Amino acid sequence: xxxxxxxxxxxxxxxxxxxxxxxxxxxxxxxxxxxxxxxxxxxxxxxxxxxxxxxxxxxxxxxxxxxxxxxxxxxxxxxxxxxxxxxxxxxxxxxxxxxxxxxxxxxxxxxxxxxxxxxxxxxxxxxxxxxxxxxxxxxxxxxxxxxxxxxxxxxxxxxxxxxxxxxxxxxxxxx
Numbered sequence: 001x002x003x004x005x006x007x008x009x010x011x012x013x014x015x016x017x018x019x020x021x022x023x024x025x026x027x028x029x030x031x032x033x034x035x036x037x038x039x040x041x042x043x044x045x046x047x048x049x050x051x052x053x054x055x056x057x058x059x060x061x062x063x064x065x066x067x068x069x070x071x072x073x074x075x076x077x078x079x080x081x082x083x084x085x086x087x088x089x090x091x092x093x094x095x096x097x098x099x100x101x102x103x104x105x106x107x108x109x110x111x112x113x114x115x116x117x118x119x120x121x122x123x124x125x126x127x128x129x130x131x132x133x134x135x136x137x138x139x140x141x142x143x144x145x146x147x148x149x150x151x152x153x154x155x156x157x158x159x160x161x162x163x164x165x166x167x168x169x170x171x172x173x174x175x
Contacts, residue, residue: 006035006044013051026055043079046072046088053091062098069095082119086112090128102135109135 013028033048049068056065069091076085093108109132116125 006032006039006041009035010044010048013048013055017051017055022055022058026052026059029055042075043081043084046075047084050084050088050091053095057094057098060098062095066092066095066099082115083121083124086114086116086119086121086124086128089115090124090131093128094131097131097135106132106135 009028009032013025013032016022016024016028029048029051033045033052036042036045036048049072053065053069056062056068069088073085073088073092076082076088089108089112093105093112096102096105096108109128113125113128113132116122116128
């Protein structure tokens with residue numbers, strides 16, 4: 001197999017995911033991860049494991065999703081890839097959230113947001129903070145939810161007019 005083979009598997013996974021064929025995406029991303037791992041490309045293998053994790057969450061297989069993503073953040077951290085490290089932490093948090101482990105999920109969402117901020121990835125940081133706000137809201141902790149939402153809106157580089165309005169409202173509403 002050549003490097004094109006690994007890229008072809010990756011592309012097939014992305015195409016299948018885009019079409020909603022999660023079983024095919026899972027198979028392609030798993031094979032791509034194995035191919036990259038066997039060809040000493042740990043960053044690409046870790047990225048494919050994160051793709052596997054996302055697909056498994058779509059298939060309501062949260063425990064497997066968590067297992068797929070575990071440790072990938074460390075691979076990216078060792079390479080100094082803050083963007084993918086933050087995303088990997090976010091994937092782990094999403095799996096923990098799906099498992100109902102909200103305290104653990106919140107800790108990882110917060111860590112993910114910190115890493116993404118350090119990487120200059122404000123839009124991704126905003127998504128992570130919104131997920132954390134959702135946990136707080138479901139738990140009835142509206143003050144914490146508002147604070148997380150305010151933080152998420154502040155992380156967006158080019159907010160829409162709706163986001164600017166929400167940011168204003170969150171600042172003036174009493175908690």
